[in-house]
Amino acid sequence: MAGCCDPGGYRSVFGPGEARRSLNSFRRKGLDSTARPMVEALRPGITGATLLEVGAGTGAAEVELLQAGAEMATWVDISPDYMDAAHDLASEAGVHDRIERHVGDFVGMAGDIDSADVVFLNRVVCCYPDMPALVSAVAGHSLDRIALSYPRDRWWVRLGAGALNRFLRWRKVSFQVFIHDPAAIDGHLRTAGYEPSETGHTPVWHWSIWKRSEPASGD
């Protein structure tokens, strides 16, 4: 694994306790309501594909894609605790030897990470202040498809995020949630040459699969 750091107070939120809770939740209930449809949408054509997951968390979604026939995966997460939990899950699933893990901010380390056929990021864009930098780095690392989810721009989502951010500030935690403009996120992907192929939503989250309209050049 690469070296680690903790910009933005990530470890206060995505520390060992939360990593274990997330792992146990997957063991009990399976994938969450955004990861599940994204994995199902990616399943056709996944055999032999290479994967990259940004903000991988426990890596549960890509464990399922590896079990479905993907060749190998690279996982990046700022939280070393999540990457430890991800290692445990990958070992249990017997796919650990097909995974490369990196701890750090993907935006800062993107130049050291190889592109992959499928880039996956579930509930990550809202954890990062510089949305254009993150989405551009992601777009530059996909050879074929991107699966991502982000919070919907609805009053109840903004209310919840505002309350959570006030609570975090009161607890002196520097981490904050960001409700980035969905149209701006989609605009960055379109400008980078992707078109949405499948989309869906829950009351809080919007998810989508984006496909390159032109094959990646020079990768």
Ligand SMILES: C[S@@+](CC[C@H](N)C(=O)[O-])C[C@H]1O[C@@H](n2cnc3c(N)ncnc32)[C@H](O)[C@@H]1O
């Ligand atoms: C809400 S959690 C979601 C984890 C996982 N994707 C899931 O759906 O269970 C967001 C994760 O993104 C990671 N993260 C946020 N911004 C990141 C970045 N720029 N580079 C790498 N990881 C990032 C955080 O450390 C955290 O583990």
